[in-house]
Amino acid sequence: MDDEAHILAALRRALRREGYRILTAASPSEALALLETEAVDAILSDHKMPGMSGLELLAAAARRRPAAARLLITGWPDAIPGERLAALGIRALIPKPWDDAELKRALRDALAR
Amino acid sequence: MRPVRIVVAEPGRAQRRLPTVGALQRLGGGVRIEIVNDARACLELASGADLVIVDRELGDQGREILSGLRGVGPPAVVVTREATADAALDTFRAGAADCVTASADFDEVLPAVALEQIRAFRAASARRAVRERIESLERLHAAIVDHFPAAVAVLDADDRLVAVNPGFARAFPAAGEPFEGRPLEDVLPADLLASGGLAELVARARARGGDPPRIARTQAGGAARAFDARAERLDAQGRTVLVLAEVTERERLKQLQQQVLQTEKMASIGQLAAGVAHEINNPMGFIHANLAQMGEYLGDVHRLHLAGCALAERAAAEGTPALRGAGERLLGLARELDADRVFADFAQAIRESQEGSERIRHIVQDLRAFSHRDDGQLVCADLNRCLDSTAHIVWTMMKHSVVLRKEYAPLPPLPCHPLQLEQVFMNLLVNAYQAIEERVRRDGGSGEIVLRTAAAADGVLVSVSDDGGGISVEPVERIFEPFFTTKEVGVGMGLGLATCFDIVRRHGGALRARNRAGGGATFEVFLPLAGPPDAEPGA
Numbered sequence: 027m028d029d030e031a032h033i034l035a036a037l038r039r040a041l042r043r044e045g046y047r048i049l050t051a052a053s054p055s056e057a058l059a060l061l062e063t064e065a066v067d068a069i070l071s072d073h074k075m076p077g078m079s080g081l082e083l084l085a086a087a088a089r090r091r092p093a094a095a096r097l098l099i100t101g102w103p104d105a106i107p108g109e110r111l112a113a114l115g116i117r118a119l120i121p122k123p124w125d126d127a128e129l130k131r132a133l134r135d136a137l138a139r
Numbered sequence: 140m141r142p143v144r145i146v147v148a149e150p151g152r153a154q155r156r157l158p159t160v161g162a163l164q165r166l167g168g169g170v171r172i173e174i175v176n177d178a179r180a181c182l183e184l185a186s187g188a189d190l191v192i193v194d195r196e197l198g199d200q201g202r203e204i205l206s207g208l209r210g211v212g213p214p215a216v217v218v219t220r221e222a223t224a225d226a227a228l229d230t231f232r233a234g235a236a237d238c239v240t241a242s243a244d245f246d247e248v249l250p251a252v253a254l255e256q257i258r259a260f261r262a263a264s265a266r267r268a269v270r271e272r273i274e275s276l277e278r279l280h281a282a283i284v285d286h287f288p289a290a291v292a293v294l295d296a297d298d299r300l301v302a303v304n305p306g307f308a309r310a311f312p313a314a315g316e317p318f319e320g321r322p323l324e325d326v327l328p329a330d331l332l333a334s335g336g337l338a339e340l341v342a343r344a345r346a347r348g349g350d351p352p353r354i355a356r357t358q359a360g361g362a363a364r365a366f367d368a369r370a371e372r373l374d375a376q377g378r379t380v381l382v383l384a385e386v387t388e389r390e391r392l393k394q395l396q397q398q399v400l401q402t403e404k405m406a407s408i409g410q411l412a413a414g415v416a417h418e419i420n421n422p423m424g425f426i427h428a429n430l431a432q433m434g435e436y437l438g439d440v441h442r443l444h445l446a447g448c449a450l451a452e453r454a455a456a457e458g459t460p461a462l463r464g465a466g467e468r469l470l471g472l473a474r475e476l477d478a479d480r481v482f483a484d485f486a487q488a489i490r491e492s493q494e495g496s497e498r499i500r501h502i503v504q505d506l507r508a509f510s511h512r513d514d515g516q517l518v519c520a521d522l523n524r525c526l527d528s529t530a531h532i533v534w535t536m537m538k539h540s541v542v543l544r545k546e547y548a549p550l551p552p553l554p555c556h557p558l559q560l561e562q563v564f565m566n567l568l569v570n571a572y573q574a575i576e577e578r579v580r581r582d583g584g585s586g587e588i589v590l591r592t593a594a595a596a597d598g599v600l601v602s603v604s605d606d607g608g609g610i611s612v613e614p615v616e617r618i619f620e621p622f623f624t625t626k627e628v629g630v631g632m633g634l635g636l637a638t639c640f641d642i643v644r645r646h647g648g649a650l651r652a653r654n655r656a657g658g659g660a661t662f663e664v665f666l667p668l669a670g671p672p673d674a675e676p677g678a
Contacts, residue, residue: 036425039432101420123424123500126431 027051028072037070040126041133054078061090068137073100081106085114095136099124143170143257148181148204149194157218157241159192162249178203185212189257195219195230205234214256218249289384296377298323298341310383313359328359335368336614337381344370344379353617355383416503423503427496434489441482448473501531517670519552522560522599523592529564530590537572540579546591550599554670555646563639567603567662574607574660598648598667606659615652647672
């Protein structure tokens with residue numbers, strides 16, 4: 027999930043050949059709605075979004091789909107205190123601009139656990 | 140000589156026996172004679188007169204006049220008909236300056252005596268006036284010097300103190316009294332003398348009359364003090380006066396205000412940089428990712444193309460006529476489009492764009508690091524990285540005329556405020572660059588900046604050397620003075636050297652500058668391993 031359409035497209039492109047079924051959402055509310063109906067294995071979210079921050083979204087997601095792996099992708103990695111990541115059980119923090127190889131590896135590792 | 144005024148006090152015509160006025164008229168036209176008959180009239184006119192003649196015939200009135208004039212007014216000469224010694228003694232005791240008795244040559248004696256008395260009186264008056272003026276000036280002078288808030292010292296031709304004012308003793312109590320005859324080095328703190336180059340300042344004043352004022356600093360007595368120092372030549376004997384005025388609270392306040400302004404400027408520039416970095420970050424995210432993806436796709440398409448060409452070749456060689464034609468058309472198209480070149484170039488273009496996007500990524504990272512809000516906490520930082528990231532930011536400005544050489548030694552982590560130190564490095568780098576630019580404009584060629592780091596036993600040394608025009612100010616330390624005029628740092632992201640000096644000092648370190656033997660300058664920053672002496676949050 028990311029509020030910028032081009033980023034969603036680029037993420038989708040990067041993960042296309044990994045064999046995942048990819049769902050995208052352009053806003054936190056869209057994402058939460060999706061989580062109601064779809065059983066996802068991993069959630070990759072942007073942090074700075076209007077309305078709700080990525081951390082808040084992932085916290086809400088944890089309640090709906092506790093089994094799903096949670097990953098945060100953000101342009102401001104230093105703004106996020108490590109304790110909050112741990113408390114929310116976020117498996118990986120990926121900085122923007124991201125490296126495709128790093129993204130794929132992080133997702134694979136998160137799903138393996 | 141201005142007109143002479145004589146007051147004659149004599150009895151009325153009835154009792155008059157002496158030809159006083161007639162005799163006085165022999166003094167000539169420049170004499171004004173006023174005749175009175177009693178004491179009161181005489182004393183009234185006496186204050187404006189040069190001489191008073193009293194006829195003894197006036198008796199008590201005459202005595203009154205004499206006592207009235209005693210010590211105050213013009214001299215009094217008594218004229219009398221009694222040529223006795225007693226009479227003369229009496230007149231002198233009464234206060235007369237002289238006594239002329241009636242005689243055959245009365246007409247000659249009286250004017251002569253009168254003239255003599257008048258001249259003596261006027262000379263004495265003039266002398267008294269001058270003395271009073273001198274005394275008044277001396278009092279004024281003493282009042283000024285005594286109350287002057289600055290330290291004033293007069294030095295002789297050998298730089299020994301001739302005199303000092305109370306302000307001097309107050310400012311330098313450790314010197315001890317007396318001051319006279321002692322050399323300047325004996326009396327002033329050594330660091331004050333050195334930092335202001337005071338011996339040289341005095342020498343220049345003696346030779347040329349005066350020199351621009353300087354700032355001298357001292358730590359003597361516990362607190363750091365700064366003085367505005369001036370010297371002027373006093374006289375032809377080689378004496379000079381040295382004035383040391385302490386930089387007052389107002390100056391300190393002005394300096395602090397300047398620093399706050401600079402900090403605010405830096406903060407708003409920081410915010411701008413942070414905002415720009417953020418805006419650039421997002422598009423860079425997908426540009427970067429898409430380029431990678433495009434490279435992959437291109438690989439796929441190339442494989443497809445190669446397979447197609449292979450098929451076309453088989454068809455052209457072994458197929459039916461229709462297939463042969465189609466195959467040859469495909470191969471012909473590939474040749475016409477120079478397909479190999481297209482694919483190679485396509486891949487190259489993608490690679491170069493990726494390089495560009497990498498560079499942007501680094502610049503954004505450096506900008507973010509630079510603008511990161513300082514929360515006042517001490518951080519252990521690797522100064523090589525701080526220096527490097529700062530160099531990277533300014534590199535885009537410098538790369539055309541300057542070669543940047545890095546000689547980094549491994550450095551231990553140092554407790555510091557990295558943001559502040561990066562601002563110092565930024566300033567030094569920009570200064571070095573500008574010095575080279577100026578020299579290159581004059582003499583052509585190119586320049587080199589060398590960044591060196593080294594670990595010492597008790598700290599870390601970072602130096603920025605350039606081969607620009609060097610520092611032409613003497614002593615060189617003056618460039619760190621708060622109000623010393625230097626060119627504006629062009630980029631606008633640097634701080635004044637005074638603020639840099641301050642930042643380094645607050646880290647417990649030292650900032651020094653010196654000219655290099657072959658031309659150019661080196662700025663050295665020393666930072667102690669122990670970190671700042673007392674951690675000032677948000678300082």
